[in-house]
Amino acid sequence: MQPRLADFIRDNTEPILQAWEDFARTIEPPALTMSDAELRAHAHQILLAFATDIETPQSDEGRMVKSLGLGAHGQGESAAETHAQARLQSGYTVVQLVSEYRALRSSVLSLWRCDPGGNVAVDMADMTRFNEAVDQALTESVARYEHLVKKSQNMFLAILGHDLRNPLGTLVAGASYIMQAADTSPKCLRMATHMFQSAKRMSKLIGDLIDFTRTHLGPGIPVETTPGDLVAVCQQVLNEIRTFHPARFVELRAPPQLDATFDGDRIAQLLSNLIGNALQYGSDVFPVRVSITSRDDAVLIAVNNRGPVIPSDRISGIFDPMVRVGASASAGCTERNSLGIGLYISREIVHAHGGQISVASNATEGTTFNVTIPRRLPKKWALTDTIVSLPVFLSSE
Template identity: 70%
Template sequence: MTEYRLGSFIRDNMEQILQAWEDFARTIEPPALTMDDTELRDHARQMLVAFAADLETPQSEHESVAKSKGLGKRGQDDTAAETHAEARLLSGYTVVQLVSEYRALRSSVLTLWAADTESNHVTNMRDVTRFNEAVDQALAESVARYEFMVKQSQNMFLAILGHDLRNPLGTVVTGASFMMQANDIPPRYVLVATRMFNSAKRMSKLINDLIDFTRTHLGPGIPIRVKQGSMVAVCEEVVNELRTFHPEQMIELHHPPQLDAIFDESRIAQVLSNLIGNAIQYGDAEAPVTVRVTASDADVVIAVNNRGKAIAPDKLSSVFDPMVRIAASVNASNNDYTERTSLGIGLFISREIVHAHGGQVSLASTDADGTTFTVTMPRLPKGFQSGSHPGDTASSPPGPQAAH
């Protein structure tokens, strides 16, 4: 009795397998109800041909293990599994429905093959393992592409939303500012206008953070425009602004008499505002927030310290991850949640801005010394040419990128 290999079986019974695939796909509603036979079979034939070819190709033990984990070698072009995932996403399939198709495809092939080989041929059980590895690889490729496309769509939506909110919010800020300066309206209206203005400015900051966040996912990173400026002047401006906004909180600023560097003033001000604001929010209200600025010939160092509760060691590595604060607040009490919840992307954006300057942000937190965020960045950014006009230098992050 001759040995019948699974690869040959797939080629010989392609139509029967595809029909089983189509029959299952039509049970997935509502997407399948709007798709014709060609769309329902779109990439299944290509994947089955690839599976058959793979079964007929010798492979090492290392290659076998890699494929079972979805880490098999691949070419530069999109695979049939990746193209299939994009088509299914555009057709309205959920990721659960996408995965179910591979389960049905696997079941169809192995069930039909088992029925055929029971009566006709000697089988090679190694083919079953090889086939499962190939399906696992295709499934991993499909899910990865599906997830990537979903994230891209979400980020694009957030970018458009943030951009479109700017204009109406700008109108609110301008109108509130106009009312605040009026002399012919009752004081209570001026008070309301002041509250509107402050709330709109906070909303504006959230929108700017949202736009910066999407930039890090949709493009090369947060752009910066560097020029020579006074780091001391920027620090004093931000600290004085936060002292006005938080009169109940003591903020100490220690700095040398003069410190010039090449940097993006508005972006570094954004970093300082985020770090000091975070220190105020999570620090001990009875203890001062300390901002200390030092420098060497090569670097500028800014340390922001608060005396709040120390961050647990196992949480330190995730502090800069976006959205972590929201997740951490799920089990918090109602009062704590209302007081502390936010988008949770300020620290992430701060790190990206510092990276764009070629610098790093470190974090240390102990009960004895409190929590300290330390920004270390070069006084002369990488790529800046001495003698060029600093205000004309635009840059995307030359330093290491955050993991997304």
């Protein structure tokens, strides 16, 4: 004999759907502009799915899996997932979406309780299966809703970042032109310099934003590796950093040349992120130390600063997006130009090169970011290290 609740749902679809519609109509503002058909959207298919689920034999293991919200997903898109997408497009919040299932559960059980001739033993078994089916559908709806929201947010950020590049490029070019003009007055030159530096900072933020969204919308940060001198790339980055930091020292320990196969632009971005982070959170008294060495078929990059120690409970999440490492930094340290994704992007660049990145922080040695990437060259270079102390200057804003 089929479970009674499944037959009850099929025989009383209309009053159940009417109760669903009545509740959905109270959810404002979306319901104000929706038709009866839109308010009932997918509810009939969801109810039939409940009835089928109740009738389907279930093992103890299947019951346990379903209780964890991990029930098996059928072929194609479920009615609950389709409903979540439609509600999102209609302007429903996730709280409003969940409330519909709560109202649907209450409606079915209330009507069923008033149905004469029920069997207590059958009722309890059917009620359990029904609640499991509702929970499974709710899990599918919320998961699809969250996925679509995250995807739309990332797409918006990607489009925004892309569209901002052109007008920002115009600002950089215009400021550069004024700075190089022979007849520019000192006052205009000073203002053009500020504009140029601000535009370059904005350009970096937009670049980070685009990279962040790319890792969420696609396969990750793309790299195009070619043979090159890693030390030369590091020297170039240090020369650029001079423009943005006042009277700070960066100590570079590296061989005169270290050939490897890598994406030069991405490694420069990695070094800029790590060194910039070290300067931002490091002590003004001690230099930032950068070392580049080779070992076997790998290249090792270390960036050290003597700033505040990073608490051990924050180390594990330091490369997560939107996590700022400077919570305990000095009062003079500003984070206004940071999105909190620089270290996350650094990790993605390292992973794209097939490498690993880690961080260690203690009171004795300070904070050190260690990067290891494959060298991908058959010949091992063994060169004497040299130490170069580079002063870094920035005109005050």
